[in-house]
Amino acid sequence: xxxxxxxxxxxxxxxxxxxxxxxxxxxxxxxxxxxxxxxxxxxxxxxxxxxxxxxxxxxxxxxxxxxxxxxxxxxxxxxxxxxxxxxxxxxxxxxxxxxxxxxxxxxxx
Amino acid sequence: xxxxxxxxxxxxxxxxxxxxxxxxxxxxxxxxxxxxxxxxxxxxxxxxxxxxxxxxxxxxxxxxxxxxxxxxxxxxxxxxxxxxxxxxxxxxxxxxxxxxxxxxxxxxxxxxxxxxxxxxxxxxxxxxxxxxxxxxxxxxxxxxxxxxxxxxxxxxxxxxxxxxxxxxxxxxxxxxxxxxxxxxxxxxxxxxxxxxxxxxxxxxxxxxxxxxxxxxxxxxxxxxxxxxxxxxxxxxxxxxxxxxxxxxxxxxxxxxxxxxxxxxxxxxxxxxxxxxxxxxxxxx
Numbered sequence: 275x276x277x278x279x280x281x282x283x284x285x286x287x288x289x290x291x292x293x294x295x296x297x298x299x300x301x302x303x304x305x306x307x308x309x310x311x312x313x314x315x316x317x318x319x320x321x322x323x324x325x326x327x328x329x330x331x332x333x334x335x336x337x338x339x340x341x342x343x344x345x346x347x348x349x350x351x352x353x354x355x356x357x358x359x360x361x362x363x364x365x366x367x368x369x370x371x372x373x374x375x376x377x378x379x380x381x382x383x
Numbered sequence: 384x385x386x387x388x389x390x391x392x393x394x395x396x397x398x399x400x401x402x403x404x405x406x407x408x409x410x411x412x413x414x415x416x417x418x419x420x421x422x423x424x425x426x427x428x429x430x431x432x433x434x435x436x437x438x439x440x441x442x443x444x445x446x447x448x449x450x451x452x453x454x455x456x457x458x459x460x461x462x463x464x465x466x467x468x469x470x471x472x473x474x475x476x477x478x479x480x481x482x483x484x485x486x487x488x489x490x491x492x493x494x495x496x497x498x499x500x501x502x503x504x505x506x507x508x509x510x511x512x513x514x515x516x517x518x519x520x521x522x523x524x525x526x527x528x529x530x531x532x533x534x535x536x537x538x539x540x541x542x543x544x545x546x547x548x549x550x551x552x553x554x555x556x557x558x559x560x561x562x563x564x565x566x567x568x569x570x571x572x573x574x575x576x577x578x579x580x581x582x583x584x585x586x587x588x589x590x591x592x593x594x595x596x597x598x599x600x601x602x603x604x605x606x607x608x609x610x611x612x613x614x615x616x617x618x619x620x621x622x623x624x625x626x627x628x629x630x631x632x633x634x635x636x637x638x639x640x641x642x643x644x645x646x647x648x649x650x651x652x653x654x655x656x657x658x659x660x661x662x663x664x665x666x667x
Contacts, residue, residue: 276539276571283457291453299450302457309574309600358632365635369603375457375574382449 277314278322280375284315285322288380297328299381305338305374307353312337340372461575464543468578471550472561478661479561481579483601485594486567488587489611491519493644494562498526500647501654505661506559510549512541512566519564529553540571543578560661569598580660581606588612588619592626595633602633607640609653614643 288300304310312335319333340353346364353372359365456462472479482490491511498507508529511519520532531549533541546563555561563579565572573582584605586594589612595602602608608630610623627639638656642649 276574279538280457283460287455287457287460288453291451291455307600309570365632377453377455377457379450379452379454382451 277310278318280310281315281318281322284377285319285326285328287377288328289326292327292380292382295327296383297331297380298383299332299334300328301334301336301378301380303336303338303374303376303378305340305372307340307369307372308375310375336378338371338374341370342367343370344368458574458576461543464547465576465578468543468547468550469580470578472578472580475555475557475559476661477555477557477559477561478657479563479577479579481563481565481572481577481582482585483565483569483572483582483605484567484585484587485569485590488567488585488590489644490564490567490585491522493585493609493611493642494564495522495526496644496647496650497562497653497657498523498528500650501657502526502528505657506556508553508555508559508561510541510546510553510561510563512564514538514566529555535566539566539568540575541565541577542575546577558661560657569594569601573600573604583607583609585609585611586626586630588615588621588623592622593629595626595630599633602630602637605634605637607638607656610639610641611644613641613648614646 284300284302288297302315304312304315315335316333323329323331341350342353342358343350344360344362344364345366345368347360347362349360349362350370351360353367353369358367360367468479471477482494484490494509498509501507509520509523509531511517511523511530511532512535513519513532514535514537516534517532520530523530531553533545533549535541535545541563549563550561553561563577565577582601582605584601584607586608588610591597595608610626613623615621616623623641630637630639640649640652640656642653644650
């Protein structure tokens, strides 16, 4: 449900940057840990874009795989689950990728 | 210089992006005459190996010239407003806590007891977030504490701007505690910073002990976990040690306290934590 307000936010930000120009493509970066479901954003995008300079724009979403870094030994690895343990035994893992929620770029007609 | 294409015309600003202001009016008629005839006349007559790495990466970014890099955090606006709230709280030395949980975990009951038992020593204000009704605000009001109700309607979480308005209405006194009771939801409140010093997650024993594993975002975002309704433990299959282990696996720095808001068990630990943190807020 929160994807609707997130998507409305995305459309508002891009529309503000674009001014009166028509936007033909928007590219987002969504981390798999961001608690945002890309399919829901896609679903909401057409609805939110209607009647704005983003109407009919193509939505591209890059999904970012979660990466963790052990705070004890410094090892970096893919985070499969959020509950992980480093090979060194530490559970103090910092998430260094996967929380992204970003508008990367837009293309103007 | 344009960071997208590398050109350097200085025309009128038009498109402003988050922070970096990639902004100019270019008509991009790049006629880059890259006639790459690098005449590498290295007449090395050395008789030892030089590691010459001439990595001429003449990449002419094959991107469309109408592509504008934005690099904008989607939640930037909320985060900015949250920082304003945080500044307000710091200015008044207010400990602001964002209470998050599923519906029915006992957030309001926890607040009622906390106000009743701590209210005489520390001023407490409450911002109540619910989709509809002011039932919770009425319960808080009955304790004598200052309370403001927010109804989010269709919204499933509180955001920083509505909280800013609620703070104005609440007008908390210096050195007080403000509890922001978020909408009962373990998903999206994790995403939205309200300007609080800490998120306090509440999980009741009538929920599964695997809740931290099922909703890792929330338990990762929280600094404190209160396991509520421990008076019901004798009647439930809930394994509290397993629950704590799950929560710590998700977030090793989580401060876990087991309480019963109804019976008062374990509440003293919670009050001690509040008192310690009102003197030295959890984070800047």
